Amino acid sequence: MRTFIILLTATLLLTACGKSDNALEHAKKHLDSKYLCPMHPQIVRNEPSNCPICGMMLVKKEIQPAPPKMAPKKHAEKDKHPTITIRPEIIQNMGLRTTKVKKGNLQKYIKTVGYVAYNEDKLVHVHPRSTGWVEKLYMRRESETIKRGQSLLEMYSPEILEAQQDFLVALRSGSKGTSINRQQYRNAIRNRLRLLGVPDSIIKKIERQNKSINKVPIFAPQSGTVIGLNIRQGMYVTPSLEMFTIVDLSTIWVMVEVFEHQLDWIQTGLSAKIRVPALPGRVWKGKVDYIYPELEPKTRTLKVRLGFDNPKGQLKLNMFAQAEIHGKPKGEVLKIPRQALIVTGERESVIVALGDGRFKPVDVKTGMRSQGEVEILSGLKKDERIVLSGQFLIDSEANLQASFLRFSGGGHQH
Template sequence: MARPGAGLAWAAALAFIGATLTGCDQPTPQDGETADSILQSSAQETALEHAAKHLDPTYICPMHPNIVQDHPGTCPICGMDLVEKRMTPKPAQPQVDAHPEVALSGAMVQSLGVRTAEVERGALRREVRAVGRVAYDETRLAHIHPRAAGWIEGLSLRAEGEPVTKGQALADLYAPDILSAQVDFLLALEQPGSGARRVAPDKARNLLRLLGVPEGVIREIEKTGQTRNTIPVEAPANGIVTRIMAREGMYVTPETEMFTIAALTEVWVLVDVFEHQLAWVAPGMSAEMQVPAYPGRTWKGKVDYLYPDLDPKTRTLRVRLVFSNPQRALKPNMFADVVIAGGPKPDVLKIPRDALIVTGERESVVKALGDGRFQPVDVVTGMASDGQIEVLSGLAAGDAIVVSGQFLIDSESSLQASFRRMR
């Protein structure tokens, strides 16, 4: 049980401690000073000056700095009188302009060939320049397989790259299943009757079609009433033979790819677009292309497809373009210089590309202030097109900037800033 009067004793002790702490925090008024004047003078002092004024004095030996005492005396090692150590506030360092002005005489401006231009607002055309590669149009590739297993008795093609036309015979195939279907077709034709009984010849005819027998051969079999040992393998479309897997006497099955034919009337051009340019490209946009093989000649096409994923190493997206090639001048695997024309970006602040200074750490231009005075200004740039660069911050419309001789002026400004920092 607590003793009587213990609460009052604890309250008195806490009040004494609070009064003591309050007295330590507040400066003591001197003669002729008020509390308000003391507080105002304290507010004007820096933290370092205030600490130096109220810090307890410290005495050290000039010869032996490790001897430190809080009262005057002599050094126990050398006997010299201890000296009071005082804290001296370090003066504030003046701020040095990173890009000071440079003043040039009229003769110097003429000697350096300084030319200026105005910052203006206007439309900036978005265009993507890239290097592409001509490729086959994969939607126009024809892969030829036999419809039945058999042997190649004759081959009309001898090498890859030969042009073929639709309906041209490429090889002669002997297939037992096709020969058996011909016999069934002739037997169905010999059956007398009409109406429902005529269904059997039609089924046999369709079976020959499914086995890849051309219509002209079917009519010939029906007309002559005789079977054919070999059936021609015809080209399904005009194009170039890009692959030959069949040889005379070779046994082939439906899984065997005998020929590949590619049509070159239209070609694909595959280009890689950088990640920051993806918003400028969309299917249907027009594109122009030039190839080193035909200097001065331009092909016009359009954007056909944007592939869904980026290359993790190059951080680019593959874009497919389609170009017409009626004369077959464009060959697969040719390199091409492609320009994709996007929509214009209106009302942008733009400067000539020649005015921009890029150092790797900053982008800047030199602003002409008038009366031979110039000053470098850091800027933030955006897209670039047709020799113009978009400026996002750092300049305003109507500002005069240097487009020739700005590198020497920027170097002089940097040199002056270095000298000022040394001083």
């Protein structure tokens, strides 16, 4: 009697559910649908609501057929992202574009900014060689341009005047000692005047006129611009005083900084060019002159010095400059457009187009990045077709389905 009642109950349940219902259809009717977030698949709810993380409306997911048998563990990593099938009309509405994975060169190209600085190799400091007073000052303002040999000032120095007197005495002592000794003595006194900063032209004038000169001039040792002026007329000066600082701006330096990951790209002698906003349309070509030995601790950047010719003096000190440095290209690398790469912080991936509306996310390992292209070290092959636009929507759908499959799989195991 008890067996008959159990059989009768089972028959009634099958009749109520419909004779044509299979297990999946029965589950669809009697199990609640789940709602998942497209951007955060770990958020699963039993009823419609918003995602507590991003606020998006949760998407309803119906019960799907059980996933095929899991692949062996050694292939689990490769097949962890499901394949997505999209209808042709949806692909057209999405404006989905694809391209092929290519093999070629990647240019080691660095674009940075910097400022114009003077060439320290062309910098000269002018000091007096003896103590004295500035009797006449010809250069009264900084930023003035001067020529080599131009008179800067005239000074009176008792020490120089005493050396002149000794030189005149040596010239007049014609009968004492041998001619060799007299000439050696004269040369010694003449050299003493040179060491005190007296120019050769003034020494010859003293010898020619046979009399001393009270105010001795000091001439510019090179052409350039006066960027330092520390004296005034009438001042008492000593050898420790830096009277003038002169720099030749026919060649200049541009100081730039490069990022830490670009250190392997740069070396001395590489070609470089700069543009300055103050002079639009102009381009200056130069070279990498020096690479500094340490990084800036706060910015984690490396200072690099570029050298440029500036014959017309158009580049002014402290001008802002936009610099480009071109290194040797890295040849025969697998590369894709940078816009095709999906970077989440946990992984890097691209969407591979399999054909017939099927798409699959593939994790990749990237290398060098330059000029809108990314080197692919693993994960892709040459001529594979990848998605350029709309890949984030496809990746979100793949994550959603992967999460649901894990959810369903966990339920079955339970």
